[in-house]
Amino acid sequence: MKAIVLGKAERQILAGVPVLFLAGTLIHFLYGLSGEFFLVGLLAPVNESVWEHLKLALWPTTLWWTAGYLWAQRRGRELDAPAWFAAALGALLTTEITIVLLFYFYTGAFGVESLAADVLLFFLAVLLGQIAGGKIYQRGSSVSWVFPLALLALLLALFAAFTLAPPDLPLFTDPNSGVRGIFRV
16 A cells, blocks of 8 residues: 655645634634624625535635645745645635535435534535645646636635525525525525
8 A cells, every 4th residue: 555645735735624624613603793793794604504604614715725825935835826726726616515515415315404414514525625625736737826816706706795695596595594695685
């Protein structure tokens, strides 16, 4: 069996798993704790919809990868910027897609509604996202770093827009109250 050797960048990526899990868990309660402050609602879930809960990974992952790049640069470590930001986008998309697919799988196919399952799903999604990000970084990227950053900016803008004006779809609807978005449409 071939041993897996992780470089500094890969270790830094995997170190994000517990940090992202904890940060996402804390963000879950941020909107309520803020007294439902409008700007906090753009960063944290404003209801129990699946879409809003994707913010649990969105901001921590974005900040972790951005801070990781800046921290490495400050310490004089050269990171491959195109690969790093492609990996960041890949980690985020893997996490978000895993959450949506597996949540609808176990709730829809098996009728499971469990806080423990939701928490385990979040941890698993973050883990898979970081592993995917690490693999993408190892392979490198031939695209400019501008492309993944532009896609990330678009994704952040979509989250803000759909918090303000969510489509009338189950993904955006709080299953407990039936409302959507920050204005409780």
